[in-house]
Amino acid sequence: MAVQRAPKKLAKFFDYILSRRPDEFGLVPDADGFVKIKEFLKAVGEEDGFRYVRRAHLNEIMLSVPGHPFEISDNYIRSTTRDRLPQHRCTMEPPKLLYTCVRQKAYPHVHEKGIRPAGHPRVILSAARAMAERIGRRLDHSAVTLTIQTQTSMDQGVIFFQAGENLFLADFIPAQCFTGPPLPKDQPLLKKPDASAAVPARKPAGGYHIDMDDPQAALVPKSKRGGHPDGKRIRKPKRKRERPPWRR
Incomplete structure (x- = not known):
């Protein structure tokens, strides 16, 4: 503790x-x-x-x-005393590589459209990969780490600002200026069964099935359908119960 x-x-x-x-x-x-x-x-x-x-x-x-x-x-x-805070100043010589993290769910969109600020006015970048991942875990424990090529970014008009010793800022990073892990492959969709396909009716197990729509079904003798041949109901003989000894 x-x-x-x-x-x-x-x-x-x-x-x-x-x-x-x-x-x-x-x-x-x-x-x-x-x-x-x-x-x-x-x-x-x-x-x-x-x-x-x-x-x-x-x-x-x-x-x-x-x-x-x-x-x-x-x-x-x-x-209360901010005179020694590091100032944000434009830099034309940032490190060749900078790092940042994005949410895992947002990565496919970022991969296509580029990196935009999330929770801050500007995109926060770090010269140290470990620091970028530390910042990224505050947003998403499964954050995706991206590597930014600063020279390619500046060729695309990106301006970098230094905010301290190892942190840098940018308004936007174009999609062609960074690399990251491959996108997850799309899972194949399972085909749903065709509802229009006829499902064969199941016959009841055992017994004799009578088609009530068949007029000949009424001619089937009751002996074939169960019961007395003459149509009488068979009654079981009543069982005589003996009185208990204490009531005799």
Whole structure:
């Protein structure tokens, strides 16, 4: 079981993430420095020994730590000191290969139409495959990893922005500028049985079948159909029951 840190130590760790190196944890703050609390807690929980951290720990820090280093607005959180946050700047020399992940269900569409932002204003890319997969698992545990050729992308007019040491952003990645695993083969559809095909009627097992539409069926003697030849009902003799000894 992980040892829980004191609120003051947690606050110091959170300040490092939000005010200095959000990219180190796969986070990209917006223009005002905010990140979603849900994403922030997922990123913190991925670190060894911090899986226990919940929203309640943020509230505890705000109540118990004087001058706490972050502020919360609705479902977003940001640092109170943002002058050291990495700025998003355009780069003309990105790494030759960048990586990103998409949802497994969306992959066939992405494979045909290209990569568009999901949950963020821009597509988040990473120079490290492991970081891209870490970010992708926050959206889908079965996320598909894609490899982007940056030179081919720039030839198609894509502009890359650097957001920290290893994270990059783009508005859109065309379909011909990345590679990924082969698409799953379409499963052959099973043919449904033809409802118009006549199904042969089953005859009852045993006994004598009488076709009620056949006028000759009435001429069949009852002895053939069961019962007395004269048409009388055969009655079984009644069994005489003896009185119990205690009633005699």
